[in-house]
Amino acid sequence: MTKFYEPIAQWILCQIVLATIWQTELQAQPARVSGVISHVALFRDQAKVTRDLEIPASAEATTLRVIELPPSFLPGSEQITTSAGVRVLSRRLVTLTPEESQSQHDNTAEQQSANLLGSLNDQRRSLEMQLTLIAQQLATMERLLQFSAKEAGNGLQNGTLQSETVEHLSEYGLGKQNELLHQQIELSSQLEKIQLTISQTQKSIENDIEPTRYSEYQLEIQVQGLPQSRAQIWISYTVGNCSWQPYYRLYANSESSEYELKFGAAVIQETGEDWPNVALEVAGVSPNASSTIPVLVPLRASVSEFGTKMNEFDLAGRSMSLPRESMDAVEDDLNLDGNISEIELQRDVALNARASSLQSWEIETAESHLRAMASDGIEYADAQVYKVENAVSVASQPTTQMITVRDAILPGEVHYVVTPLLSSFAYREVKLLNTSDIGLIAGPVSISLDGRAVGRTMLPATASGQPLVIGLGADQQLRTRRELVDKSHEIQGGNAIETFRYRIVVANFKPDTVSLRVMDRMPQSSENEALTISIKDSLPALSEDREFHRLHSRSGILRWDVDVPARRFGESAFDILYTFTAMHDRNQSIFIDSNADRTQQDLFNHESSGMGGMGGMGGGMMGGGLF
The missing domain is CATH 1.10.287 (Helix Hairpins)
Structure with missing residues (x-):
């Protein structure tokens, strides 16, 4: 009888063993999860995406396989954060086989x-x-x-x-x-x-010609959870194929001293995954930007009898273009597995090279007064991070998506600028104060005045609490012209003195008195001993604005601050008279450098010195570089 039951007992025991093995294998298989995308930090050419995962209450170690990573996923960028009490025991990237990769598309x-x-x-x-x-x-x-x-x-x-x-x-x-x-x-x-x-x-x-695709990678993590409650895990990773650019709209009303500024982001998102109902941040910085202070190294100098001095334009061009090219090279060489110390070293090399080039220019050029800002003040002043106030959905698609980031009401003061050498009309400018709690990144701005579109310009990078100037277009009710009314030439010893007298005429067709900034210029000498140019008289007197004098005292730019009464035109038009003299060797004559390259370089230097923006030469109130 016992022999009869032995085969049955062996069969039952075998089934129990097999069931135990199958159960063990099932438990060893990682749980496949995709999580929920909750937060995205969008940089200029990348994005950092955060997914929320929830693990069940358990004192045992749990293995999770994070699936459906997008094709633009950058391996090595993944970061894991957990709620209190949860430990990450291990993590690894799994490269899928072609069969496994294909199986991902079953639920696409x-x-x-x-x-x-x-x-x-x-x-x-x-x-x-x-x-x-x-x-x-x-x-x-x-x-x-x-x-x-x-x-x-x-x-x-x-x-x-x-x-x-x-x-x-x-x-x-x-x-x-x-x-x-x-x-x-x-x-x-x-x-x-x-x-x-x-x-x-x-x-x-x-x-739908192009089917949905996922990354060839999956992230496998082993975590120790909590025995009494569920726990949270946040997986962050970097993706490419996405970018954004700022855009602004400024709404002005001629009857109000407050201006509405709308700030938005034009987003291109082709990462391969949608971002539904996420907390979105847009940032002007790189995700790999260093937080370490740049190191200034000694400037080595020597003399050489046969040294060759560089052309002034070459020096100026090199000093301004080198930092951007060098920093571009540093950013291009960045990789997620790179050595941070090496990255910071390359940055400091590029910054010191730019500074050395600038100081070389200062020593070798004939100019006696130069103004410039460090390259980060010019090119990296837009290192801001902006949080979109409401949750938004951003689909993965080839077309641009417009997202509202922030609205602000800024106080402002309008003034008029006339530059008869450049235009017959007065231009309106508004000096705004950025009273918002965020800095403004540089970007294009569309301007409307009293419900009418007046044009577009560039809004300069502006810190919170910093003023900026935006042009509001031309006003045809204010006209101007410039006249040479007298010129004389006399000899004093070995010198020749030439005198030039000008009249600037301003016509005001408005029914009210208008405050104007009138801009003009006289020649600027780069050879102080050979040519001396100075103002002889002016009626009315030149502006006493301290900031204008600090910025333009050696540039030859002139400014008058005048109040033009209402209805002054024709014979009763408002006049400004001024005279300047030029003294030089009697055997020489004055030569005006009208080279277009030089003009372009002057404009570039003007922008690079932190005085750029639509404010132009409007009394030194220029853009976001006002300090």
Whole structure:
């Protein structure tokens, strides 16, 4: 008897062992999770995406496989943060086999569209069958009514009419026929809608030429959770194929001293994953930007009898272009696994090279007064991070998406600037104060005044609490012209003195007095001993604005601050008269350098010195570099 049960016992034991092995293998398989994208920090050419994961309460170690990473995922960028009490025991990137990669697409949008199409076709077939059945029932009702009418006729002829039976039969047939007709109309309408939806779905599938793709990587992590409660894990990673640019809209009202500034982001998002209902931040900095103070190294100098001095334009161009090129090279060489110390070293080399070039320019050029800012003040002043106030959804698509970042009401003061050498009209400028709690990144701004579009310009990078100037376009009610009214030449010993007298005429067609800044210039000498140029007289007096004098005292730029009374034009137009003299060797003559390259370099230096922006030469109130 015992021998009879031995095979059965062995079989049962074998099944228990196999079940235990299968259960162990199942437990060893990592749980496949994708999580929920909750936060995105969008940089100029990358984004840092954060997914939220929840792990069940357990004292045992849990292995998770994070799937559906986008194709633009940058391996090595992943970071893991956990809630209190949770430990990350290990993590690794898993490279998928081609078969595993293909299996990721089972639940993609294409499969969902195919499933939807199958469901719609099932509904279509069901409706068609119901309509066929109704058509058969209507035919039956029609025959019933014909039979009832025929029987009623025969009964009348034979004198055997059963009126009550015929009446009930007719009422039933007509009522049923009416009910079936209503059902037929309703089902036909449903069928028409289903067929339209099927057609649209088929077109959508046909237009989806590029199927959804995922990264060839998956992230596997082993965590020690909490025995009593669920725990949170946040997975952050960097993706490419995305960027953003700032844009602004400024709304001005001539009757108000407050100006509405709308700040938005033009986002290009082609990462391969959608960002639905996320907390979004846009940043002007690189995710790899160093937080360490740059190191200044000694400047080595020597003399050489046969040294060759560089052309002034070459020096100026090199000093300004070197930092951007060098820093571009540093950023291009950055990689997520790179040595941070090496990255900072390359940055400091580039910054010191730029500084050395600038100081070389200062020593070798004939200029005696130069002004410049460090390269980060010029090119990296837009290192700001902005949090979008409300949750937004950003789809992965090839077209630009416009997202509102912030609205601000800024106080401002309007003034008028006339520059008769450059324009016959006065230009309006508003000096705004950035009273918001954030700095403004440099970007294009579209301007509207009293509901009319007046143009576009560039808004300079502006810190919180810093003023900036924005142009509001020309005003045709203020006109100006410039006249040379007298010129003389005399000899004093070995010198020649030339005198030039000018009149600036301003016409005000407005019904009110207008405060104007009138701008002009006289020649500037780069060879102080050979040519001396100075103002002889001016009526009215030149502006005493301290900031203007600090910025332009050696540039030859002149400014008058005047109040032009209402209706002053024609013979009663407002006049400004001034005289300057030029003294030089009697055997020489004055030469004006009108070289376009030099003009371009002067404008570039003006922007690079932190005085740029739409403010132009408007009294030194220029852009965001006002300090």
